[in-house]
Amino acid sequence: MSSFLKMVLSLFFFLLMRLFAEIGASQDVCKVSRCSHHGPAIRFPFRLKDQPHHCGYPGFEISCTENKQTILELPYSAKLSVKKINYKSQEIVVYDSDFCLQRQLHNLTLSASPFDFKLHSYYTLEDFTFFNCSSSKTEYKNLFWPIPCSFLPSNPVLAVRSNMDLDQLDLSSCHKIYNVSLLYDIVEFGKNHFSFTWSESICGECERQGKKCRLKSNTSKEPETECVEKPAKELKEKIDSQFHSFCLILGFFLLVFVVITLYYVYNSNKLDGENTRKIEKFLEDYRALNPSRYSYVDIKKITNHFKDKLGQGGYGSVYKGKLSNEVLVAVKMLNDSKGNGEEFINEVGTMSRIHHVNVVRLVGFCADGVKRALIYEFLPNESLEKFIFSTSIKNHSLGWEKLQDIAVGIAKGIEYLHQGCEQRILHFDIKPHNILLDQNFNPKISDFGLAKLCSKEQSAISMTAARGTMGYIAPEVISRNFGNVSYKSDVYSFGMLLLEMVGGRKNIDVTVENTSQVYFPEWVYTQLDQREEVHIRIEEEGDTKIAKKLTIVGLWCIQWYPIDRPSMKVVVQMLEGTRDNLTMPPNPFASIGPTRTNIKRPKKSLQQELTVVPELD
Structure with a gap:
């Protein structure tokens, strides 16, 4: 490739990289994100863990796992998977990917979190006491609820309302684990998902007005939010259309440039490529034809276990062989007799000195114990x-x-x-x-x-x-x-x-x-x-x-x-x-x-x- 073409290519790719860098830099660092294609949209007041702090409200931190799950991180190391986020109703639906919400929430203190349980008229938040019992309490099946998931190494875990009179229950084989406040349907029906809500003061007014919510740039200790106008829909569509057209033009230009470049490179390097291939082929064949010593195992492999016999004489037999797809050889196996020693030394010693178009070329030889062989270039028309x-x-x-x-x-x-x-x-x-x-x-x-x-x-x-x-x-x-x-x-x-x-x-x-x-x-x-x-x-x-x-x-x-x-x-x-x-x-x-x-x-x-x-x- 010419130095001029190299310089043009380098300049083109430099400008292209600068262009994409500027486009990337012009995008909002707090742009809407997703952990997966079908995952919930993540925008203010939520932010991804790797986004700047001003992109989200404190405590609204979300992370993405390696398998692209959306995770809400709560105080005391509670981590719940996010199923859905409704910004208008200010509700986030969470669940436990291991189907064990009770284990996740037993030490959750929502007072340290901006979230609270979403309560229903028919399902309220109640206090429960968890016991670890060595035997099931079937006689109290209306009072004890078994926890469907096992988060202790042994014995079942049972839950009972904390306001129950424990003296009425047989707790001789049980010991108390902890108290926890949970929604009733999580315990009674073993539901694996529930909803959190967050304060109306956090972006609630902005959502009703169709405006964008963000943190105020002030120095006060308590974070505050403000509403700003969203770009007009027409302007956004125009920008998107222009950007799309720009990408199409840029892609077409890039394609034309690549085709022209490849055509130029192909034509300018065609002769060099052919010469290189010829040289490589020559070196490969020369390496195969350069007299080398082979073992008897190699000889059997070369001749495919002496499959194709070309002839036989007083000296021994000749077999057709193959060193590579391009190099065929004739392998002369000498008889195991005393006279072969001198002839073998004679032929190898003599032919290693000879390089002439009218003298057969010695490709290699074998001297493996009493097994002796001479390997020549293969000549298809045999003898005169x-x-x-x-x-x-x-x-x-x-x-x-x-x-x-x-x-x-x-x-x-x-x-x-x-x-x-x-x-x-x-x-x-x-x-x-x-x-x-x-x-x-x-x-x-x-x-x-x-x-x-x-x-x-x-x-x-x-x-x-x-x-x-x-x-x-x-x-x-x-x-x-x-x-x-x-x-x-x-x-x-x-x-x-x-x-x-x-x-x-x-x-x-x-x-x-x-x-x-x-x-x-x-x-x-x-x-x-x-x-x-x-x-x-x-x-x-x-x-x-x-x-x-x-x-x-x-x-x-x-x-x-x-x-x-x-x-x-x-x-x-x-x-x-x-x-x-x-x-x-x-x-x-x-x-x-x-x-x-x-x-x-x-x-x-x-x-x-x-x-x-x-x-x-």
């Missing part, structure tokens, strides 16, 4: 293997352009592993099964259980045992006669993956009818070298160029000797360039068996010889 090895035509709907994009993405991911991290990461298990696809079929490299780290300054590592998947393992990983193990081993695996993408099948397929096609890489090299058509899944003429480019790049990558393979940086350049710039590589199969081509080994290697350094765990 599902699309390139399926016999269903429907699954080949990716198209050659999308296959080329996938190939470029995988190559960039491997290049990042080789060059983009603090230490070079060698994957050692590049294959279609370990390439996952997101909702837009963007590829992400996964499964770093066999990965190794080495210094970027050194290009090769020493290994005590071969690692990887048969069919994708580079020759030097199996035998050092072909060269040193290095990042070029991942290049070889990528080349085999490329050729499987082109052929839509495993590179070794004994089910094909033509025995010359059993080993696809050698067959496709022969076809290209002899300038023959490569009869694979080609539907449009433009697809042929893409297929040949992917094939040539793949053949460069599977050169038998690491020194003849390009780096992944060069591979990315080859894939993103045009096919016209590519030349056929030397025959990679000349040294492992007879072929129909001649060896065309270049005189100068693409890369310098690789030095051997120890691997970094």
Whole structure:
């Protein structure tokens, strides 16, 4: 919100508060009040306890309880609820909310009060004596009246006229409590209400003349009242009408002002609000995606007790899970075996260093006793293997352009592993099964259980045992006669993956009818070298160029000797360039068996010889 708008709002509300304060101040502090909406009106000679003393006549004090009852406070702590006030007849009707008037009035001395009982011709004020008896006096039922409410802890309370000859009564089981003057009907019929009246001299003349009554402003000790003219009815109605109109205009102005203000604030802050929401959503998702350690109990909660199984392999099983409404994950539960320890440490340690669009993100992990799990971002289209090895035509709907994009993405991911991290990461298990696809079929490299780290300054590592998947393992990983193990081993695996993408099948397929096609890489090299058509899944003429480019790049990558393979940086350049710039590589199969081509080994290697350094765990 702009500072100008803040200043305008502050000024408006300041003026509004001043206006209401002045209106409130202009109202009579001795105005007519009520304790509740249906309660009696309270005005002179009565006043509320919190009003100034000049608002009421002395002794006419009324208070309001928390539950909005109107209470008349009388001397000696007698408090009676007010039912009605008649200012013309100068009568106030009171009652006891606990239905025990006798208890309230037993010590009331009206001589200290401006009020007196309102007497009737048939009910007069009489003196009664109250007794507490251990037994009822049924034989004297016309002489004793039981008090309906109990205000003693035990034994009934009975009342008898004080002028009775007590010698005629059996009072052996009774003792006197007190004498009290009460209306006859309160005792005999147990009535719970009666009326007080006050002196005619207090405002009686004013009420008859239709004037307003108030205290005189004098210094005499005895309070006196005076009558003043009430405002004319027409003037009062005019004032009320003007005030009502003023309130309507003010309310309309306030409503318009609020609408304009809200519209201004909405438009001025709309962009900021959207940006704030985006940032908050990003921070929430980032907090969920930041690698964290979870307990096995958390894993069960995330996977809804392993309800949705995505797949299973030699390492264990994968389940679909949810960290929040926006963040889905794949949870890989590792088998409880000794070999998982190294793979688990490898994968967590390696992937915590990786942040690339073409590498699957590690969200968290679990190491709870023998229970180990890896939590990854969820990729809905599963692995590349599902699309390139399926016999269903429907699954080949990716198209050659999308296959080329996938190939470029995988190559960039491997290049990042080789060059983009603090230490070079060698994957050692590049294959279609370990390439996952997101909702837009963007590829992400996964499964770093066999990965190794080495210094970027050194290009090769020493290994005590071969690692990887048969069919994708580079020759030097199996035998050092072909060269040193290095990042070029991942290049070889990528080349085999490329050729499987082109052929839509495993590179070794004994089910094909033509025995010359059993080993696809050698067959496709022969076809290209002899300038023959490569009869694979080609539907449009433009697809042929893409297929040949992917094939040539793949053949460069599977050169038998690491020194003849390009780096992944060069591979990315080859894939993103045009096919016209590519030349056929030397025959990679000349040294492992007879072929129909001649060896065309270049005189100068693409890369310098690789030095051997120890691997970094």
